[in-house]
Amino acid sequence: MAHFTKATSLHDWLNQRLAIDTLRRVLATEYWIPKNINFLWAMGMVLAITFGLLLISGIFLLMYYQPNVNLAFDSVNYTIMQEVGYGWLWRHVHGVAASVVFLVIYIHMFTGIYYGSYKNGREIIWLSGMLLFVAFSAEAFSGYMLPWGQMSYWAGMVITNLFSGGSLHADGLVEWIRGDYVPAQAFLNRFFMLHVLLIPLVILGLIGLHFGALRIPHVNNQDGEEIDFDAEAKKYLSGDKAGSKVIRFANDFMSKDMMVVGIYLIFFFYLVFYHYDFAMDPVNFDPANGLKTPTHIYPEWYFLWSYEILRPFSTNVGLIAFAFAQVIFFMLPFLDRSPNAVPASRRGLFKYWFWAMLIDMIILTAMGKVPPEGLFSTIGLYAALTFIGLWIALPFITKFEKKV
Amino acid sequence: MKNSSRRGFMGKAFGAVAGVGAVASLYAMKRTWDPLPSVKAAGFTTLDMSAYKENELVTEKWRGKPIFVLKQNAEMVKKAQANPKDMERLIKIGNDYFMVCVGLCTHLGCIPGYNPDEQSFLCACHGGMYDFTAEVTKAPPPRGLDIPPFKIDGMKIVLGEEGPEYKKMLETGVTLKV
Numbered sequence: 250m251a252h253f254t255k256a257t258s259l260h261d262w263l264n265q266r267l268a269i270d271t272l273r274r275v276l277a278t279e280y281w282i283p284k285n286i287n288f289l290w291a292m293g294m295v296l297a298i299t300f301g302l303l304l305i306s307g308i309f310l311l312m313y314y315q316p317n318v319n320l321a322f323d324s325v326n327y328t329i330m331q332e333v334g335y336g337w338l339w340r341h342v343h344g345v346a347a348s349v350v351f352l353v354i355y356i357h358m359f360t361g362i363y364y365g366s367y368k369n370g371r372e373i374i375w376l377s378g379m380l381l382f383v384a385f386s387a388e389a390f391s392g393y394m395l396p397w398g399q400m401s402y403w404a405g406m407v408i409t410n411l412f413s414g415g416s417l418h419a420d421g422l423v424e425w426i427r428g429d430y431v432p433a434q435a436f437l438n439r440f441f442m443l444h445v446l447l448i449p450l451v452i453l454g455l456i457g458l459h460f461g462a463l464r465i466p467h468v469n470n471q472d473g474e475e476i477d478f479d480a481e482a483k484k485y486l487s488g489d490k491a492g493s494k495v496i497r498f499a500n501d502f503m504s505k506d507m508m509v510v511g512i513y514l515i516f517f518f519y520l521v522f523y524h525y526d527f528a529m530d531p532v533n534f535d536p537a538n539g540l541k542t543p544t545h546i547y548p549e550w551y552f553l554w555s556y557e558i559l560r561p562f563s564t565n566v567g568l569i570a571f572a573f574a575q576v577i578f579f580m581l582p583f584l585d586r587s588p589n590a591v592p593a594s595r596r597g598l599f600k601y602w603f604w605a606m607l608i609d610m611i612i613l614t615a616m617g618k619v620p621p622e623g624l625f626s627t628i629g630l631y632a633a634l635t636f637i638g639l640w641i642a643l644p645f646i647t648k649f650e651k652k653v
Numbered sequence: 654m655k656n657s658s659r660r661g662f663m664g665k666a667f668g669a670v671a672g673v674g675a676v677a678s679l680y681a682m683k684r685t686w687d688p689l690p691s692v693k694a695a696g697f698t699t700l701d702m703s704a705y706k707e708n709e710l711v712t713e714k715w716r717g718k719p720i721f722v723l724k725q726n727a728e729m730v731k732k733a734q735a736n737p738k739d740m741e742r743l744i745k746i747g748n749d750y751f752m753v754c755v756g757l758c759t760h761l762g763c764i765p766g767y768n769p770d771e772q773s774f775l776c777a778c779h780g781g782m783y784d785f786t787a788e789v790t791k792a793p794p795p796r797g798l799d800i801p802p803f804k805i806d807g808m809k810i811v812l813g814e815e816g817p818e819y820k821k822m823l824e825t826g827v828t829l830k831v
């Protein structure tokens with residue numbers, strides 16, 4: 250057993266038992282961050298804070314929500330919204346955060362793509378981040394079911410039908426997932442469980458992995474410069490703070506991070522108090538009805554691009570295209586064959602690839618929202634084909650990139 | 654050496670026990686996720702076919718799913734007779750012909766809407782279309798609407814039971830099992 254001495258203070262008492270000084274050093278004061286990174290690198294912290302908001306508001310909603318097909322709708326739209334003191338606040342925070350979290354995830358992702366932060370030793374950061382994206386998507390989908398409105402019901406119907414695998418007709422699998430022939434009580438209960446327990450646990454684990462993956466390769470920087478973190482840290486610790494290329498995570502970098510978080514939170518609560526409805530679909534204020542489909546079904550905005558990739562094709566091709574869109578981002582570190590981990594602006598054709606991908610996804614998102622008719626389906630079809638084409642082209646255009 | 658082989662044996666023995674336990678618990682988890690027996694048992698609906706009006710779509714309910722019943726009028730029957738594929742999808746009860754099918758689009762499960770003037774269905778979700786016998790006429794749906802298992806009983810039909818007429822439809826591929 251370790252040797253314990255009489256503690257001189259509470260801090261010392263804890264330190265002997267929990268090594269809090271070491272912990273603080275590893276996690277904060279000697280966790281080194283490059284100096285030349287901009288506000289886009291604060292999105293990780295913004296996401297962590299948003300996840301915290303989702304967790305806390307979710308806990309308060311959980312106290313009154315009823316996972317029962319007859320009660321769920323009223324427990325949300327009447328009990329929580331009208332009766333529970335400040336219940337509306339938790340619901341609006343939860344709803345807005347669920348939507349905004351995807352906006353920030355996309356910014357975070359595209360920042361990573363632009364600066365090549367998935368390359369050369371940072372592959373696990375990218376992969377764990379993509380796993381987090383999938384986990385958040387599952388979390389969002391299962392949460393969307395819970396108010397048991399019309400969109401909830403029909404989104405549940407359509408998404409679970411995807412698992413029949415088109416011509417494979419795995420209807421047994423779909424019924425197994427639902428626990429019934431259609432979305433019903435068993436379905437609501439199991440998605441409730443997934444939403445409040447299993448997926449959040451997975452997310453917490455993945456966040457741990459995502460952070461852990463940063464430890465050794467360290468965070469990338471604006472110029473894609475390869476920094477010798479050990480040497481720079483030594484310089485910093487010996488007093489040459491100005492000459493060192495790195496700073497401490499806490500409290501130095503944190504102060505910048507928190508500045509961004511502060512601005513973000515003002516924007517966030519502006520939405521919560523004045524524009525919460527952007528995150529709520531009017532159709533979901535009708536109770537679920539298994540005998541009537543809403544005239545126009547679409548998912549939340551953050552799934553529109555992958556939904557649009559599915560839509561213009563026949564069932565099987567559509568499913569394959571959809572599956573392609575779901576997994577292809579995982580492959581990014583391996584499809585990008587260039588040795589450079591520098592901003593897209595300093596690379597070859599990748600510069601155009603990046604902007605083409607971004608614009609294409611915005612077009613897909615817009616087309617996913619409008620009804621699938623006439624000109625819109627044509628644009629949607631070409632945008633979907635462009636998406637697939639861009640990914641096929643990626644290894645070729647990056648292979649010939651010169652080292653910078 | 655002796656010790657390490659003993660440890661090796663213990664490791665393998667533990668692995669075997671854990672393996673059996675893991676398989677058993679996975680099976681239990683799979684079964685827990687299965688639909689309940691009560692859900693499976695409550696699967697029968699009887700429809701009285703003498704009550705329907707011609708070219709008027711009625712939506713019934715079976716296993717929580719919408720069931721379309723459309724009594725064909727003379728004009729539709731004539732159109733169907735010209736096309737054997739359409740005729741096979743109709744159910745003859747007494748002297749009348751009926752289209753009975755699950756009202757969920759075979760694409761991704763939305764409920765198509767019926768237009769009695771054009772005698773066709775439109776699925777608004779992704780623009781799929783069906784004719785008056787619910788045969789598909791415009792993709793993305795891969796096939797016509799599925800016909801639920803039925804048994805003819807005089808002027809009634811029982812949904813959920815497989816009568817000879819339904820079995821024949823399965824054999825000839827007019828519908829898939831739902």
Ligand code: FES
Nearest residue numbers: 758760761776781
């Ligand atoms: S669900 Fe009917 S066309 Fe897609």
